[in-house]
Amino acid sequence: MRERRTLPFSSFVGDGDEADTAVDADRFARDGHWTAPPRGVPEERLLAGEARKTIEDAIEALPPNQRAVITLRDVEGLSAEEACNVLGLSETNQRVLLHRARAKVRAAFERYLEEDR
Amino acid sequence: MSTSHELICQEVVEVITDYLESAMDARLRASFEAHLSGCPHCTHYVEQMRAMIRVSGTIEAESLSPEFQAGLLAAFRGLDLG
Numbered sequence: 001m002r003e004r005r006t007l008p009f010s011s012f013v014g015d016g017d018e019a020d021t022a023v024d025a026d027r028f029a030r031d032g033h034w035t036a037p038p039r040g041v042p043e044e045r046l047l048a049g050e051a052r053k054t055i056e057d058a059i060e061a062l063p064p065n066q067r068a069v070i071t072l073r074d075v076e077g078l079s080a081e082e083a084c085n086v087l088g089l090s091e092t093n094q095r096v097l098l099h100r101a102r103a104k105v106r107a108a109f110e111r112y113l114e115e116d117r
Numbered sequence: 118m119s120t121s122h123e124l125i126c127q128e129v130v131e132v133i134t135d136y137l138e139s140a141m142d143a144r145l146r147a148s149f150e151a152h153l154s155g156c157p158h159c160t161h162y163v164e165q166m167r168a169m170i171r172v173s174g175t176i177e178a179e180s181l182s183p184e185f186q187a188g189l190l191a192a193f194r195g196l197d198l199g
Contacts, residue, residue: 022130023162032125037158041168051172059173074173080138091140099134102166109169 022103038110045113058108062101069094070101124152129159133166 027036045051059070072083084094122145124132129152135141136149153160 022133023127025127028127032127034126034158038161038165040161041164046168046172052176055169055172056176059176070173071178074170075176075178077174095134095138095140098138099131102134102169103130105173106162106166106169109172110165113165 020100020103022099023107039113039117041113051109051112054108054112055105058105059101062104066097066101066104069097070105073098074102122148124148126152126156126159129153129156130162133163136163137166137170 027034029035059067059075062070068087069083069089072078072086073080078086080091080094080098083089084091087094089097129149132141132145132149136146141149153163
């Protein structure tokens with residue numbers, strides 16, 4: 001039996017990742033407001049090659065479909081339409097995969113930002 | 118009805134991709150932007166996302182592992198759209 005998600009994006013693309021939320025639920029209160037909010041991005045942390053390495057590693061750790069979409073879109077700079085054509089995806093599926101990919105890579109990036117803070 | 122749905126933070130992080138992809142209808146976009154203007158936490162979330170995307174653009178595709186590059190398109194052969 002497949003688990004059902006409550007978020008609207010879930011049912012379009014099966015990649016074994018349906019139960020994921022963009023941010024861990026335990027960072028929110030029951031009313032949906034942040035209890036452990038994200039903080040700002042210090043520019044100097046972006047310049048370090050470490051930031052790029054962190055993101056690179058996070059991309060490589062993604063499930064293959066998500067990895068393909070975020071690589072074409074955010075690394076190679078293809079448009080959504082181009083990525084859909086290359087990968088044979090519908091617009092919606094492309095966006096679902098991009099959403100999941102970006103959520104995970106951002107989480108890794110945030111952990112990097114929070115180091116030594 | 119002129120009042121639009123008020124987004125909460127936990128919803129913002131789930132619709133951010135639609136926002137950044139300009140795939141939102143005008144009403145939801147207005148709600149999203151209204152939320153951001155009153156919520157520094159979600160503004161930071163968007164800021165982190167934009168910064169991550171910006172840094173991603175500086176990665177040389179060649180630096181990604183060969184295994185990955187080889188598997189890039191092959192991955193989609195097994196894509197289950199059910």
